[in-house]
Amino acid sequence: MKNFPAPARFVGIAALCLAATHASASDAAPESAVDLAQHGADPAWSIVEDLTTEIGPRMAGTEAEAAARRWAIARLQALGFANVREEQFDLPVWVRGEEQAWLTGPFQPQKLAVTALGNSASTGSKGIEGDIAYFESFDALAGASDAKVKGKIVFIDNQMKAAQDGSGYGYYGRGRFTGPNVAAKKGAIAIVIRSIGTDAHRNPHTGVTNFDPGVKPIPAGAISNPDADQLARQWKRAVAVTQPEPLHMKLVLTPQNLGTKHSGNVIAEVPGSDPAASPIIVACHLDSWDLGTGAIDDAAGCGIITAAAGHVMKAATPRRTIRILWAGAEEVGVFGGKAYFETHGKEKHAAALESDFGADRVWRIDFKLPDSAKPVADRIAAAVMPFGVVRGKQPAGGGADIGALVQAGVPAIDLQQDGTRYFDVHHTPDDTLDKIDPMQLRQNVTVWAATLAILANSTDDELP
Amino acid sequence: MKNFPAPARFVGIAALCLAATHASASDAAPESAVDLAQHGADPAWSIVEDLTTEIGPRMAGTEAEAAARRWAIARLQALGFANVREEQFDLPVWVRGEEQAWLTGPFQPQKLAVTALGNSASTGSKGIEGDIAYFESFDALAGASDAKVKGKIVFIDNQMKAAQDGSGYGYYGRGRFTGPNVAAKKGAIAIVIRSIGTDAHRNPHTGVTNFDPGVKPIPAGAISNPDADQLARQWKRAVAVTQPEPLHMKLVLTPQNLGTKHSGNVIAEVPGSDPAASPIIVACHLDSWDLGTGAIDDAAGCGIITAAAGHVMKAATPRRTIRILWAGAEEVGVFGGKAYFETHGKEKHAAALESDFGADRVWRIDFKLPDSAKPVADRIAAAVMPFGVVRGKQPAGGGADIGALVQAGVPAIDLQQDGTRYFDVHHTPDDTLDKIDPMQLRQNVTVWAATLAILANSTDDELP
Numbered sequence: 018m019k020n021f022p023a024p025a026r027f028v029g030i031a032a033l034c035l036a037a038t039h040a041s042a043s044d045a046a047p048e049s050a051v052d053l054a055q056h057g058a059d060p061a062w063s064i065v066e067d068l069t070t071e072i073g074p075r076m077a078g079t080e081a082e083a084a085a086r087r088w089a090i091a092r093l094q095a096l097g098f099a100n101v102r103e104e105q106f107d108l109p110v111w112v113r114g115e116e117q118a119w120l121t122g123p124f125q126p127q128k129l130a131v132t133a134l135g136n137s138a139s140t141g142s143k144g145i146e147g148d149i150a151y152f153e154s155f156d157a158l159a160g161a162s163d164a165k166v167k168g169k170i171v172f173i174d175n176q177m178k179a180a181q182d183g184s185g186y187g188y189y190g191r192g193r194f195t196g197p198n199v200a201a202k203k204g205a206i207a208i209v210i211r212s213i214g215t216d217a218h219r220n221p222h223t224g225v226t227n228f229d230p231g232v233k234p235i236p237a238g239a240i241s242n243p244d245a246d247q248l249a250r251q252w253k254r255a256v257a258v259t260q261p262e263p264l265h266m267k268l269v270l271t272p273q274n275l276g277t278k279h280s281g282n283v284i285a286e287v288p289g290s291d292p293a294a295s296p297i298i299v300a301c302h303l304d305s306w307d308l309g310t311g312a313i314d315d316a317a318g319c320g321i322i323t324a325a326a327g328h329v330m331k332a333a334t335p336r337r338t339i340r341i342l343w344a345g346a347e348e349v350g351v352f353g354g355k356a357y358f359e360t361h362g363k364e365k366h367a368a369a370l371e372s373d374f375g376a377d378r379v380w381r382i383d384f385k386l387p388d389s390a391k392p393v394a395d396r397i398a399a400a401v402m403p404f405g406v407v408r409g410k411q412p413a414g415g416g417a418d419i420g421a422l423v424q425a426g427v428p429a430i431d432l433q434q435d436g437t438r439y440f441d442v443h444h445t446p447d448d449t450l451d452k453i454d455p456m457q458l459r460q461n462v463t464v465w466a467a468t469l470a471i472l473a474n475s476t477d478d479e480l481p
Numbered sequence: 482m483k484n485f486p487a488p489a490r491f492v493g494i495a496a497l498c499l500a501a502t503h504a505s506a507s508d509a510a511p512e513s514a515v516d517l518a519q520h521g522a523d524p525a526w527s528i529v530e531d532l533t534t535e536i537g538p539r540m541a542g543t544e545a546e547a548a549a550r551r552w553a554i555a556r557l558q559a560l561g562f563a564n565v566r567e568e569q570f571d572l573p574v575w576v577r578g579e580e581q582a583w584l585t586g587p588f589q590p591q592k593l594a595v596t597a598l599g600n601s602a603s604t605g606s607k608g609i610e611g612d613i614a615y616f617e618s619f620d621a622l623a624g625a626s627d628a629k630v631k632g633k634i635v636f637i638d639n640q641m642k643a644a645q646d647g648s649g650y651g652y653y654g655r656g657r658f659t660g661p662n663v664a665a666k667k668g669a670i671a672i673v674i675r676s677i678g679t680d681a682h683r684n685p686h687t688g689v690t691n692f693d694p695g696v697k698p699i700p701a702g703a704i705s706n707p708d709a710d711q712l713a714r715q716w717k718r719a720v721a722v723t724q725p726e727p728l729h730m731k732l733v734l735t736p737q738n739l740g741t742k743h744s745g746n747v748i749a750e751v752p753g754s755d756p757a758a759s760p761i762i763v764a765c766h767l768d769s770w771d772l773g774t775g776a777i778d779d780a781a782g783c784g785i786i787t788a789a790a791g792h793v794m795k796a797a798t799p800r801r802t803i804r805i806l807w808a809g810a811e812e813v814g815v816f817g818g819k820a821y822f823e824t825h826g827k828e829k830h831a832a833a834l835e836s837d838f839g840a841d842r843v844w845r846i847d848f849k850l851p852d853s854a855k856p857v858a859d860r861i862a863a864a865v866m867p868f869g870v871v872r873g874k875q876p877a878g879g880g881a882d883i884g885a886l887v888q889a890g891v892p893a894i895d896l897q898q899d900g901t902r903y904f905d906v907h908h909t910p911d912d913t914l915d916k917i918d919p920m921q922l923r924q925n926v927t928v929w930a931a932t933l934a935i936l937a938n939s940t941d942d943e944l945p
Contacts, residue, residue, distance in 0.1 A: 070714045073591035084589045125548045127537035127774070130910060218682050219773075219910040243913040247774070250534045250914075309683075310591070310711070446594060446683040449707040450714075 050325070050332040051400070054459070054466040060096060060327055061320035061462045062455055065376070067092070068319070069310040069450050076307040077346035078110035078278035085303050089283040089319075089343050096327055098285035098341065105281040106356035108346050111136055113223075113307055114271030118209065118240065120248060121146065122265040123255055129244040131209065132308065133270045134193060135225035135349055138234040140207065144269035145170075145236065147206050151252045151264070155191040159199055167204035170266050171196070172211075174249055176242065179215040182381075183374065183436030189213055190224075197226045197237035207236040207268055211245035216441040219243050223306055223444045225349055236270045280304070280345035282353045285323075287330040289338040289473065295365035295481060296338035297472050298427075299326060299465075300354070300418040301372050302347035309448030313439065317453060317461075318372035319343050325465030335473030337367055344418040347373070348444075354418030362421060367480040368428045368472055371416030372465070374436055375443075376458040381433040382468075383409035386480070390428060393475045397430070400467040404460055409433065428480060430472070432464055514789070514796040515864070518923070518930040524560060524791055525784035525926045526919055529840070531556070532783070533774040533914050540771040541810035542574035542742035549767050553747040553783075553807050560791055562749035562805065569745040570820035572810050575600055577687075577771060578735030582673065582704065584712060585610065586729040587719055593708040595673065596772065597734045598657060599689035599813055602698040604671065608733035609634075609700065611670050615716045615728070619655040623663055631668035634730050635660070636675075638713055640706065643679040647838065647900030653677055654688075661690045661701035671700040671732055675709035680905040683707050687770055687908045689813055700734045744768070744809035746817045749787075751794040753802040753937065759829035759945060760802035761936050762891075763790060763929075764818070764882040765836050766811035773912030777903065781917060781925075782836035783807050789929030799937030801831055808882040811837070812908075818882030826885060831944040832892045832936055835880030836925070839907075840917040841899040843928045847873035850892045854943045857935060861894070864931040868924055873897065892944060894936070896928055 068088065075085040086103055093101045118131035150169035152158040158166070158173055173196050177189035192210045200208040212222035219241040228234045240248065248264070255264045283303060289296065301318030305311020326339045344353030368386070382401055384394045398408045413431040415423035423429045435457075442448045472480075532552060539549040550567055557565045582595035614633035616622040622630070622637055637660050641653035656674045664672040676686035683705040692698045704712065712728070719728045747767060753760070765782030769775020790803045808817030832850070846865055848858045862872045877895040879887030887893045899921075906912045936944075 066714070070588070070711060070718065072589045073711070081589055124534070125536045125545055217911075217913075217915045219684060219913070220682065243911070243915050246915055247534060247537070247913070250530070254534065447681075447707070449681075449683070449711070451681045451707050451710055 050328040050466040050470040051463055053328040053331055054325065054463040057328065059459065061324035061458050064092065064320035064323060065312055065316040065453060066450055068316045069312045073310045074307045075303065075305050075311060076112065077304040077349045077352065078108055078280050082280060082304050082345060086281055086283050086345070089303055093283065093285040096323065097330065099288045100284070100286040102284055103281045104284060104356065104360060105279055106352060107277050108280050108349065108352040110275040110278040111349065112273055112275060114139065114273060115142065115269055116238070117269040118238065119267045120251055120264065121267050123262040124251055127247070130219040130221055130241045131238045132221040132223045133272045134197065134223060134237045134239060136227060136234060137237040137270055137272050139271045139273065140236045140269055142271055144267055145206055146265065146267045148263035149252065149266055150205070155196055158196060161203070163203045166200060169205055170268065171200040171205045171208040172248060174211050174245060176211060177213050177215055177440060179437050179440060181435055181437050182433065183439055186213065186440065193224050193226055193239065197235060198228045198232055201228060201232050201235045205235060209238045209240055209266070209268065212239045212241055214242060214440050214443060214445065217242050218447065220445040220447050223308055236268060238268065238270055280352060282345050282357055283343040285341045287326050287335065287339040289336050290334045291336045294337040294477065295367040296340045297469065298340045298342060298366050298369045298419065298422065299469065300342040300344055300416065302353060302418055303343040304346050304348055306348055306444050308444070308446040310450065311448060312450045312453055313375040313448050314443060315373045317376035317458060320458065321372045321461045321465055324462045325469050328466040329470045329473060332470065335470065337473045339469060339473050342418065347417055351417045351420065354420060357418070358421035362425060365481055366422060366427045367475065368430060369415060369419040369422045370430050370432065371419045372432070373416050374434045375439045376453040376461065377435040377438060378457045378460045379406050379432045379464045380435050381407050381409045383411055383413040383431040383433060385413040386428045390475070390479045393471060393479050397468050397471050400471060401464045404464050406464055430468065432468065434461070514792040514930040514934040515927055517792040517795055518789065518927040521792065523923065525788035525922055528556065528784035528787060529776055529780040529917060530914055532780045533776045537774045538771045539767065539769050539775060540576065541768040541813045541816065542572055542744050546744060546768050546809060550745055550747050550809070553767055557747065557749040560787065561794065563752045564748070564750040566748055567745045568748060568820065568824060569743055570816060571741050572744050572813065572816040574739040574742040575813065576737055576739060578603065578737060579606065579733055580702070581733040582702065583731045584715055584728065585731050587726040588715055591711070594683040594685055594705045595702045596685040596687045597736045598661065598687060598701045598703060600691060600698060601701040601734055601736050603735045603737070604700045604732055606733070606735055608731055609670055610729065610731045612727035613716065613730055614669070619660055622660060625667070627667045630664060633669055634732065635664040635669045635672040636712060638675050638709060640675060641677050641679055641904060643901050643904060645844070645899055645901050646897065647903055650677065650904065657688050657690055657703065661699060662692045662696055665692060665696050665699045669699060673702045673704055673730070673732065676703045676705055678706065678904050678907060678909065681706050682911065684909040684911050687772055700732060702732065702734055744816060746809050746821055747807040749805045751790050751799065751803040753800050754798045755800045758801040758941065759831045760804045761933065762804045762806060762830050762833045762883065762886065763933065764806040764808055764880065766817060766882055767807040768810050768812055770812055770908050772908070772910040774914065775912060776914045776917055777839040777912050778907060779837045781840035781922060784922065785836045785925045785929055788926045789933050792930040793934045793937060796934065799934065801937045803933060803937050806882065811881055815881045815884065818884060821882070822885035826889060829945055830886060830891045831939065832894060833879060833883040833886045834894050834896065835883045836896070837880050838898045838900055839903045840922040840925065841902060842921045842924045843870050843896045844899050845871050845873045845897040847875055847877040847895040847897060849877040854892065854939070857939045857943050861932050861935050864935060865928045868928050870928055894932065896932065898925065
């Protein structure tokens with residue numbers, strides 16, 4: 018989808034006028050936020066391009082993430098936001114080391130494209146070798162006897178399928194989220210999974226995994242989809258002969274735990290005209306995995322929410338404050354979101370929204386609002402409809418960094434993005450600027466600007 | 482293009498009947514080669530799948546290439562070909578080492594996806610650091626003063642564009658073929674080029690480069706297109722400020738020259754019925770670059786020519802012998818093709834053809850035949866037309882491994898394939914089995930079978 022209907026902005030303006038009854042009056046008729054988002058400068062693109070170019074990868078707790086925070090503070094100040102600040106917190110830091118893997122027999126030895134999962138143990142620099150225990154799926158591993166796993170390198174083969182709503186991530190992702198924990202408990206010496214990704218390139222997908230307390234972490238990696246295809250083909254050939262031979266792997270992963278380090282949330286605000294009104298919080302995350310430059314995950318999200326809030330600010334001072342949260346250390350365990358909740362969880366928030374699903378267009382809006390806010394939801398749904406956004410029938414779920422707030426009862430809205438392409442590059446070296454479609458990025462900003470303008474001008478009868 | 486016209490095979494049969502006047506008679510009416518290729522077993526796919534799975538990468542002069550030759554001999558014998566043999570030759574062997582690169586300033590340090598070009602010198606394990614000398618194109622480098630290059634790491638930024646006939650390779654490829662030689666002569670300490678490729682993935686494209694005699698090789702690498710975009714963006718930012726700063730790079734490439742090693746050509750034949758008739762030679766290459774499994778380059782070519790020759794053999798003994806050449810050591814300097822010419826160049830060959838451009842469909846046929854062979858060309862053009870193959874107006878050029886034969890006057894036919902996707906994965910880790918479209922692979926085999934059946938039954942009045 019490359020074009021969005023131009024006349025739509027007039028509908029957006031009408032919706033904003035309906036919503037703006039509580040906005041502070043300005044002498045000249047203000048341009049609407051939607052109009053600015055559609056036709057003004059493009060700060061969303063600038064944020065994504067500049068952050069990914071000048072900082073690049075920004076792994077939680079590293080100097081690169083600290084550099085990104087300094088960059089973020091300077092940028093948010095330059096854009097005219099108020100109360101720009103850093104709120105520091107600590108976290109345990111894990112960093113990648115050497116990463117190599119080979120299929121070593123019974124066929125000609127072949128190198129695989131492998132990457133360690135976050136929290137993987139180290140194999141030591143000499144690596145480990147072992148026979149592969151092949152499982153078609155996470156469920157097959159979970160149901161296997163310890164005897165099938167003990168002393169082996171587990172492989173989970175399930176292949177994630179692309180879906181517009183990205184819903185395969187939860188199902189297939191179990192192989193990464195808890196596969197290593199299950200394999201470790203059954204006595205595996207290591208685990209290698211097929212990447213949780215939908216592409217066919219030799220760039221494996223990383224991501225965090227977690228071991229239960231008391232379970233000793235094992236080396237845990239992901240291989241790319243073409244490498245997993247290769248392993249599966251070799252497996253079938255090795256076991257399909259009269260005298261089956263084990264498939265053999267060598268694995269070298271040398272990640273390190275660096276202990277406790279600092280990270281931080283960067284916060285900025287569009288100050289509302291009514292100091293008694295509770296704020297709207299909008300979140301993205303500033304940290305990224307180390308393999309790519311974190312363009313779709315999540316420079317795009319920061320660009321979208323910040324540009325949208327900026328357009329609202331420029332159009333007319335809203336009644337409620339819009340608080341922008343660029344969370345730190347999301348990828349490795351939502352440390353920034355948790356830290357925000359610890360500091361601010363007891364404050365009243367009118368609503369929470371998050372953008373952390375790339376830069377492709379918003380296609381559905383889901384609400385989880387109190388009954389009193391039905392008129393707000395109706396106004397927003399009407400304002401975003403012209404941009405191709407349909408109203409969902411299921412409640413909004415929030416997102417990682419606003420998760421604790423939403424769990425605590427803060428109203429939420431999800432602007433659901435098209436995730437068909439998202440898991441092609443998610444957590445890979447391929448998460449780079451060229452994967453972002455500027456037209457779809459702009460549609461996000463427009464839809465967000467319309468949503469925020471209405472939300473930030475909602476009444477105290479409508480939202481808490 | 483996923484479907485090819487089914488009724489076409491009847492036209493193919495008619496053409497074969499016209500051409501088969503010299504074929505040895507068989508008691509039962511033989512299925513035509515085209516019919517077999519369209520509807521029989523699929524040995525082309527098996528060759529590609531088995532070779533890439535069981536052997537994988539097979540760099541010239543290595544044990545992996547020797548294993549591939551053993552595999553090839555066993556497979557060609559199993560397929561029923563005659564005179565299966567290896568013809569050994571020697572070559573100097575270069576192998577890849579460690580490969581890393583970083584943009585180290587003036588921005589936050591960032592790692593690049595880099596690979597060494599064949600014949601690159603080593604930086605030593607500690608690597609080298611230097612300022613980048615940026616050039617938009619090979620021509621810009623060629624025209625630059627030595628002062629602009631001396632002591633620097635040269636970068637050539639030109640971005641290859643996809644074309645159906647792959648013709649951009651010659652133009653843009655100069656940056657790889659001779660860019661390092663030019664940079665070395667001007668005093669550069671190293672060179673890094675934008676990959677000669679048309680994709681947007683962080684898998685750099687390798688390939689051979691050559692230094693003139695007397696020119697001391699320098700370290701020479703390629704970075705992926707997204708990395709080249711990043712370097713170019715940083716370059717523009719670094720020089721666009723009031724006080725321009727140099728863009729700084731660290732480069733570690735530790736390839737080695739291993740001295741003289743063995744390689745070999747694998748040869749097999751479909752024996753013709755007329756021992757006095759000169760043979761048709763069909764070529765592919767068995768070696769591959771080390772980064773991928775050499776599926777499109779050139780397991781596919783070997784699968785295509787071998788399956789086609791097999792179909793001709795199965796349909797009816799042809800008058801002329803078809804000689805199949807799986808050349809060794811093509812990628813690193815066409816050593817196999819040259820060795821074949823040294824051994825067999827003085828023998829008469831009726832015609833030479835090569836398949837070394839992936840597995841996508843044949844769309845044009847070009848001829849370079851003596852005038853006497855016009856009826857042969859007409860019969861072939863009529864036979865392949867129903868499969869979507871148009872007749873070209875330019876002379877066939879041959880290919881790398883038959884290059885010396887064609888230069889010496891052997892008639893040639895080019896079955897030109899669609900190269901639009903070819904340079905997305907050419908010489909990258911992404912050259913893997915999943916990139917091959919089985920339907921298009923089969924169209925190749927069909928077109929080749931029709932062509933070979935007619936060629937191998939041509940008269941001595943038509944071809945030498």
